[in-house]
Amino acid sequence: MKIFNQIESEVQSYARSFPRIFNRAKGEWMWDEDGNQYLDFLAGAGTLNYGHNNPLFKQALLDYIEQDGITHGLDMHTRAKGEFLQTFNDKILRPRNMEYMVQFTGPTGTNAVEAAMKIARNVTGQQNIVTFTNGFHGVSLGALAATGNSHHRDASGVSLNGTHRMPYDGYLGDNIDTTEYLDKVLADSSSGINSPAAVIVETVQGEGGINAASIEWLRNLQTVCRKHKILLIVDDIQAGCGRTGDYFSFEEAGIEPDIITLSKSLGGYGLPFAVVLMKPELDQWKPGEHNGTFRGNNLAFVTAKAALDHYWSDNAFSEEVKRKGRYISQRLENIVQQYGDGNFTTKGRGMFQGINCVNGELAGKITRAAFQKGLIIETSGADDQIVKFLCPLVISEANLEKGIDIVEEAIREVCAKTDSIPEEKVYFEVA
Structure with missing residues (x-):
């Protein structure tokens, strides 16, 4: 640990929660240098939907490297890019009757969000973007302006602008449809909100607390956007690529976003890769208007294509994820009924769920206890x-x-060590 303590920046975070030196990983397992084995329920913060070192992708990557395939080509045409685009069109877009242009941005999710907001502003001529409470879209300045978390926003060092914050589904209570409020302020010339360029939304707010928007709310949001001629951007960076069961997290709602951002598990192997999908009429970029040296990760093209070929050629994998999601829901419901007096409702969708605790201190005790037992899981x-x-x-x-x-087991132990219980006797809820 000496070198990390000597010269690595204090900005590190996951290393503080899991203070080990990891040196090997396979599937859902990781090993540290002492040979200790850990189940990985973090998965690169959603980047490793297909596990560590997936053998189906690894061989394709090794073959490509062995053949001296293009590693870096800016945005020039390469065989790897062409094969990815063809496969993505054949396996994902066409079967869903989706017609989108594909923009390769810099390889991070936040860069895809920046590009999505920029094209929305350029096409509409409007400046502001409607964002939602507890949303998280990245930490570069434009994406950070759309992010609600004060911990990240306070680190910006400058004023963050260009957005209007609206309440997410459930923020004002279960029986209040917050899209009605959005509709009202957009219709009222005295609301103080100018006509925005777009709305950006996560169907499930991962970093914001596993807040899952209802199907009805998502449909209503699209209706409001169309009524007021506002573009709808779905940030599917963490909830997409199968995490909720379907390839896109909004498929169950049947909505048709104008713009979609994807990253994280898109590359399949943990390699950096991000895209913006936009309706053809929105693709009004001038050449090089949004660029980046690493906007064509050819190694990620290879593994992304392999992921599509092996997991998305039919519905079998999607159905498997949904089945596992139902199992997770059942187990978490049983846990909160046993330890939380049953005063809770289930949130989250598919394999994107969590347990909401009374406070961060309690959640931290649980994850630390779980790590001691060989499980990597975050808050x-x-x-x-x-x-x-x-x-x-x-x-x-x-x-x-x-x-x-x-x-x-970690929850059971933490509860047993707790000397006092809050008056409401509520510890956990499924989120």
Whole structure:
């Protein structure tokens, strides 16, 4: 640990929660230098939906490197890019009757968000973007302006502008449809909100606390956007690529976003890769108007294509994820009924769920106890109060059960060590 303590920046975060030196990983497992084995329920913060070193992708990558395939080509045409585009069109877009242009941005999610907001502003001639409470879209300045978390916003060093903040689904209570409020302020010339360029939304707010928008709310949001001629951007960077069961997290709602951002598990192997999908009429960029040296990660093209070929050629994988998601829901409901007096409702969708604790201190105790038992699992939410389940989608049923067993055991131990219980006797809720 000496070199990390000597010269690595204090900005590191995950290393503080999991203070080990890891040197090997396979599937849903990681090993540290001492040979200790850990189940990974973090999965690169949603980047490793297909697990670590997926053998189906690894061989394709090794073959490509062995053949001296193009590693870096800016945005020039390469065989790897062409094969990815063809496969993405054949396996993802066409079967869903989706017609989008594909823009390769810099390889991070936040860069895709920056590009999405920029094109929305350029096309519409409007400046502001409607964003939502507890949303998280990245930490570069434009994306950060759309992010709600004060911890990240306070680090910007400058004023963040260009956005209007609106309440997300459920923010004002279960029986209040916040899209009605959005509709009202957009229709009222005295509301103080000018006609925005777009609305950007996550269907499930991962970093914001596993807040899942209802299907009805998403449909209503699209209706409001169309009524007021506002573009709808879905940030599917963490919830997409199968995390909720379908390839896109909004498929169940049947909505048609004008713009979609993808990153994280898009590359399949953990390699940096991000895209913006936009309706053809919105593709009004001038050449090089949004560029970046690493906007064509050819190694990621290879593994992304392999992921599409192996997992998205039919519905089998999607159905498997949905089945595992139902199992997670059942297990988490049982846990909160046993330890939380049953005063809760279930949120989250598919394999994107979590347990909402009274506070971040309690959630932290649970995740630390779980780590001591061999499980890597993180927290999320405004106060880090959510124990966040983000295991690889390819995890075996046995190891999925094992990981949840560890969390339940950690909760049991933490509760047993708690001397006093809050008056409301509420500890956990599924989020």
